[in-house]
Amino acid sequence: MTANPSVFLLMVNGQIEGAxxxxxxxxxxxxxxxxxxxxAPTSGLEEGISQITSKSRDSQQHFVWNFPIEITFKSTNPFGWPQIVVSVYGPDAFGNDVVRGYGAAHIPLTPGHWLMGRRPEFTDPKVVAQGEGREVTRVRSQGFVTLSFNILTKDMKKLGYDTTSTDAQPSGFIVSGMGYTS
Structure with missing residues (x-):
């Protein structure tokens, strides 16, 4: 006889493919x-930083990072479902690293796209995933970032949550520029 689980697991692996x-x-x-x-994270990395890459010299001018993401969470309920926040940086005319865009997306169980953005740099980039204070910002699209995820859950159905099966699919979101309104 197995005990009833009190938590479920969400396992995420994938990569920030490029931009x-x-x-x-x-x-x-x-x-x-x-x-x-x-x-609560149980394994993997909660944050990371990629290598610097130059855009391709073909007509697409695509950046390729193929930067791995792997993390496992445990929870007792789906409220506060994890989001990933991505910040993109590059040099300005003086060689200083400056933010070029922010974006956030909920970790998907189904494929999709999500749009969000900012512009002068935030002290804490996690603000991109929060609502408070965002009403005073305006956004301008700067580009987009593509992420792919493989998602696996464990014990959600045993806890009574609908676990309609979906195939693991690439998911992406747009990273936008931002500015403050006066």
Whole structure:
């Protein structure tokens, strides 16, 4: 006889595949996860920083990072479902690293796209995944980042949550520029 589970697991692996930022070159990205109080990482990395890459010299001018993401969470309920926040940086005219865009997306169980953005750099990039204070910002598209995820859950059905099966599919979101309104 097996005991009834009190938590479920969400396992995420994938990668930040690349980006298109037509106006820039020599970019890198940082990522971090934002999640609710009932969630706790059990393995993997909550944040990371990629290598710098130059855009391809063909007509697509695509950046390729293929930067791996792997993390497992446990939770007692889906409230506060994890989000990934991606910040893209590159050099300005003086060689200083400056933010080129921010984006956030909920970790998917189904494929999809999500749009969100900002522009002068935030002290804490996790603010991209939060609502408070965002009403005073305006966004301008700078480019987009493509992520792919493989998602596996364990014990959600045993806890009474609908676990309609979906195939693991690539998912992406747009990273936008931002500015403050006066």
């Amino acid at each position: 298109n930022f037509p106006e820039y070159d020599d970019l890198y990205c940082k990522y971090c996860f934002v999640y609710g109080h009932d969630w």
